[in-house]
Amino acid sequence: MRGETSISIEGVSKRYQLGSVARLNLPAAVSRWLGRRPAEPAARLDVPLDEREFWALRDVSMTIGAGESVAFIGANGAGKSTMLKILSRITPPTRGRVEINGRVGTMLEVGTGFHPELTGRDNVFLNGAILGMSRREIESKFDAIVEFSGVGRFLDTPVKRYSSGMYVRLAFAVASHLEPDVLIVDEVLAVGDAAFQRKCIERMKTIARAGDVTVLFVSHSLANVKMLCGRCVWFDSGQVRMDGETEAVADAYLQAQSVWKVEAPIHERTDRKGDGRWRAEHAEMRYDEPAGRWIFQLDYAAEAAEVEEPALVVGIHRSGVPGDCATVLDSRCMGGLPARIPGRGRIHVLLPRDVAFAPGEYFCDLTCMAGNGVVGNYAFSDQLKAAFSFKVGPGAVFGWDRLPLTSAVMHVRQDWTVEERA
Amino acid sequence: MRKTIEADEPWWKLDLQEVWAYRHLVFLFSGRSLATMYKQSILGRAWFVIQPVVTAGMFYLVFGLLMRVPTGGMPYLLFYMSGMVLWYLFTNVFTQTATSLSGNVNLYGKIYFPRLVLPLSYVASGLVLFGLNLVVLVAFWILFRLRGAPLAVRPGILLMPLAVAQVVATGLGFGLCVAAATVRFRDAKFLLPTLVQFWMFATPIFYSTSQVSPAVRKLVWLNPMAMPVEFFRHGLSGMNPVGLEAMLPAVLVTAVVLVAGLFWFNRAQRDFIDIV
Incomplete structure (x- = not known):
């Protein structure tokens, strides 16, 4: 299978019509029905054409090889889910064509088609069949599905009596055990408790790594994307903005997505809070190469000749993830600042x-x-907020040749020893 | 297996092969609707038998004892029941198929399977319910026969499955058309109950075509449900044979509507999810 093309997407566009399309417009309806022209919305002259329609995808082309695991990332409304819907044949493209080799399994939502009155056992069969499995296939996987879901005791209970967690576990178990040639997964892993989420990710990893299934994956969790997919496609307003190795694309995406932005140099900023007894004028974080350490530096000025009982807090955040604090420098912790500091000065934190x-x-x-x-x-x-920013290049970590594969934001120097045990 | 998804698929391209590949889903869906029909009721599956018996009893009460319409010698109860049994089959298939697109947006928005699977599952479950009704009907038939009612067994009885097929095809064909129409013209949904009611009175269930004047009778035969009902009664009683002048229009109308329905539905189902 490897080396073959699994999916080829050629110039796919998708247009949605905004507003009411249910209006009875007989001539348009007749010509539409005869298939003479693409459906035009009922003419409304007061609304310009480009406001009545919305292009969710614009001329997207790509080729995906068999066994590849590809993630689609992008902001809400960027077109990634629309692309999945076209590939899983839920909605047709407005223009272009798609060729898919092999059977497609779709997991756009966990538990689609579950019937509350039916028992867990019946639902496994029904759901499996909706997802495209044959009866024999489901029978052969039945035990594995039940085992994975962990709801074995309640198999003969109607699923409406299940807790939502059990429901989701059974549904994911069914969906993840169908073995298609192409597996399409939309943000469905964000369900269940933490332990089950981990299990889901593991399951997805197994599928992706086995390499005989082409996996398309939409997620807002870049950590999951990095774990599961080697290739990443970044959608932006209906177009492919970047397509390549996950690390590179994800980093570029993070940069662009960053809600943090340094608006202006500190001394020009007006969006500050506080009584202004003392103010920051310039701040930076720099790597002191000879000393081999990071140094924070702040120039400040006060209204009075001295500042009494000063305190300073510097929150350092990794780009793109609000609330994800790398570390904090806080003068109150170790008595970092004296009881009085001069009215104009420079603070150093080593x-x-x-x-x-x-x-x-x-x-x-x-x-x-x-x-x-x-x-x-x-x-x-x-x-x-976001007073200043600094960048860290790959060489700045103790001169290490390679970095550990992790989402850690700080690294510590480490000494390793081995000794023989008796 | 290679699948091409095109922007403009021609309307005549019916992928029946794919429907065939999903045939087991047809039976699972019909099994699901039958299995869940009487879930959590005290009598449970007994309702499958109780329901037709109670209905038959009601007919007997209303039409056998209270208002007596000439039936051409057929026992009242059998006369009405034979009509209603077919009518139930028809409405079952027709109304469920008519709402199969607009009523399953949640399902179709998340998963793909051939949209024709659900209507076919309504046919399958409708036929099962019809079979149960038929058992009750046959029991009454035997009872009346033993009590000396003039019920003759004619070779026409062997053709009764064709009458059933006509009913199913009519229900499916018109249902598919309405389903396709409701995608863009939501109003069709509100007309549906009225249409079914009107259609029921236009069908010789509470009367016999032999009571209708010959001029009107020609119109009645245009109703594709009239022929199977009369045909069915003829098979059960050996009375009022149905001639070609009844069969031809009915079969023709149904065939045209069914084919048109299949293509129209096929066209409507492609992008209905963007519209509904």
């Missing part, structure tokens, strides 16, 4: 030599605070 940031882009929040009279209580003087 990070230890044995810690390094993983390659990528980082965004830093700055919060300057000062004591408000109550011990251990602070008032915001100056707060800036």
